[in-house]
Amino acid sequence: MVTEADVRKALSKVMDPELGKDLVTLGMVRDIEVERSKVSFTVVLTTPACPLAAQIQGAAREAVLRVPGVREAEVRVTAQVRPAGPKQELIPGVKNTIAVGSGKGGVGKSTVAVNVAIALADAGAKVGLLDADIYGPNIPTMMGAHGQPEGAGEKIVPLESYGVKLMSLGFFLREDTPVIWRGPMVMRAIQQLLGEVEWGELDYLIIDLPPGTGDAQLTISQSIPLTGAVIVTTPQDVALEDAMKGLMMFQRMNVPILGIVENMSYFLCPHCQKSTEVFGHGGGERASRRFSVPFLGEIPLDIKIRVGGDEGRPIVKSDPKSPHAEAFRKIASALAAKVSQLAVKAQ
Numbered sequence: 589m590v591t592e593a594d595v596r597k598a599l600s601k602v603m604d605p606e607l608g609k610d611l612v613t614l615g616m617v618r619d620i621e622v623e624r625s626k627v628s629f630t631v632v633l634t635t636p637a638c639p640l641a642a643q644i645q646g647a648a649r650e651a652v653l654r655v656p657g658v659r660e661a662e663v664r665v666t667a668q669v670r671p672a673g674p675k676q677e678l679i680p681g682v683k684n685t686i687a688v689g690s691g692k693g694g695v696g697k698s699t700v701a702v703n704v705a706i707a708l709a710d711a712g713a714k715v716g717l718l719d720a721d722i723y724g725p726n727i728p729t730m731m732g733a734h735g736q737p738e739g740a741g742e743k744i745v746p747l748e749s750y751g752v753k754l755m756s757l758g759f760f761l762r763e764d765t766p767v768i769w770r771g772p773m774v775m776r777a778i779q780q781l782l783g784e785v786e787w788g789e790l791d792y793l794i795i796d797l798p799p800g801t802g803d804a805q806l807t808i809s810q811s812i813p814l815t816g817a818v819i820v821t822t823p824q825d826v827a828l829e830d831a832m833k834g835l836m837m838f839q840r841m842n843v844p845i846l847g848i849v850e851n852m853s854y855f856l857c858p859h860c861q862k863s864t865e866v867f868g869h870g871g872g873e874r875a876s877r878r879f880s881v882p883f884l885g886e887i888p889l890d891i892k893i894r895v896g897g898d899e900g901r902p903i904v905k906s907d908p909k910s911p912h913a914e915a916f917r918k919i920a921s922a923l924a925a926k927v928s929q930l931a932v933k934a935q
C-alpha cells in the first residue's frame with residue numbers, strides 16, 4: 589500500500605535548485621492523493637515566472653514514480669508568490685516592490701521596467717508598474733495607455749495595459765507644461781502615487797525611477813520597505829561608474845540589489861547577423877562580480893526596441909518571438925527567482 593507519507597518522503601529528496609532546499613521543506617507540496625497505484629499532487633512554485641518549472645515538475649514526477657507500488661503520477665503545477673520583506677504598511681496588498689534604477693539617464697530603465705513588467709504578467713503574475721519618474725514620466729506612452737485614472741471613493745484606480753496595472757503622474761500632467769519640483773513636493777507626489785492608489789493584490793510592483801540618486805530615490809526607499817532594486821547600465825565605463833553610484837546608494841539604504849541588467853549590450857546586424865559591440869560588452873557582468881551582486885542578463889541594441897517604446901507596443905508584445913523579447917523574459921524570470929530566494933531566506 590502506497591501512503592501519503594511515502595510520497596512526501598520521496599518529494600523531500602527533490603530539490604528546488606534555485607532555492608537550495610527540498611520541495612517539502614519549502615512547503616511547496618499540496619493535495620497529495622493516493623488511489624492504489626496512482627498518485628497525484630500539486631507543486632506550488634514561488635513564482636509563475638519560475639525558470640525551472642518544467643525541470644522541477646519532471647524531477648517530482650520521477651521521484652514519486654520510484655516509490656515501490658506507484659505506477660502513475662500526476663503532478664499539477666501552480667504558483668503563489670511569497671512576500672520577500674516585511675509587510676507593506678502603505679500598500680498592504682502588494683507582496684513585493686522592485687525599484688528599477690541607475691545613476692545615469694537614458695540607459696533604458698523605463699524600457700526594462702515596461703518589458704519586464706509585461707513578461708511577469710504574461711507568465712501569470714499580478715503586476716503593477718509605478719512610474720516614479722516625476723521629471724519625465726514616459727511610462728504611459730511606452731505602455732500605450734491613454735486616458736485618466738478615475739477615483740473610487742478615497743482612492744485612485746490605476747489604468748491597465750497589457751495586463752499590468754499602471755500609475756504615473758504623466759496621466760495628470762499636460763505634456764507641454766514642465767513641472768518644477770522641489771524636495772518636499774517630490775516626496776508628497778511619490779507618497780500619493782504609492783499610498784493613494786488602489787493597487788489591490790499584487791505579486792510584484794515594479795517602480796521605474798528617474799535617473800540619478802536624488803529626492804525621488806530617497807523618498808521611495810524611505811516610504812516603503814523595498815524588496816530590492818534592479819540596476820540598469822550600458823556597457824561603457826562612464827555609465828558603469830554612474831550605475832555603481834546608484835547601486836551603492838541602495839546598499840547604503842539597506843535595499844538588497846536583485847541584480848544588474850546590461851542594456852544596449854551589442855548590436856545584431858539585421859542584414860548580415862554580425863554582432864557589433866557598440867559600447868563594449870560585458871561591463872555589467874564584470875561589475876556584478878566586483879560588487880558581488882547577481883547579473884540578470886543583457887539586452888541587445890535594436891531599433892525595434894526603441895520603436896516598440898515610442899509606439900506604445902513594447903517588444904515583448906509587438907514581437908514576442910524575437911530574441912530580444914526572449915532576453916527580457918529571461919531577465920524577468922531571473923528577477924522573480926531572486927525575489928523567491930529572498931522570500932525563502934526571510935522565512
Ligand SMILES: Nc1ncnc2c1ncn2[C@@H]1O[C@H](COP(=O)(O)OP(=O)(O)OP(=O)(O)O)[C@@H](O)[C@H]1O
Pocket residue numbers: 692693694695696697698699700721724797798799851852887888889890891892893894895897898
Ligand atoms: N536595447 C535598446 N535598443 C534600442 N533602443 C533602446 C534600447 N533600450 C532603450 N532604448 C531607447 O533609448 C531611449 C532611452 O531609453 P529609456 O527611456 O528606457 O531610458 P531611461 O533610462 O528610462 O531614461 P531616463 O533616464 O530618461 O528615464 C528610448 O528612446 C528607448 O526606446
Ligand SMILES: [Mg+2]
Pocket residue numbers: 697698699721796797798
Ligand atoms: Mg525612464
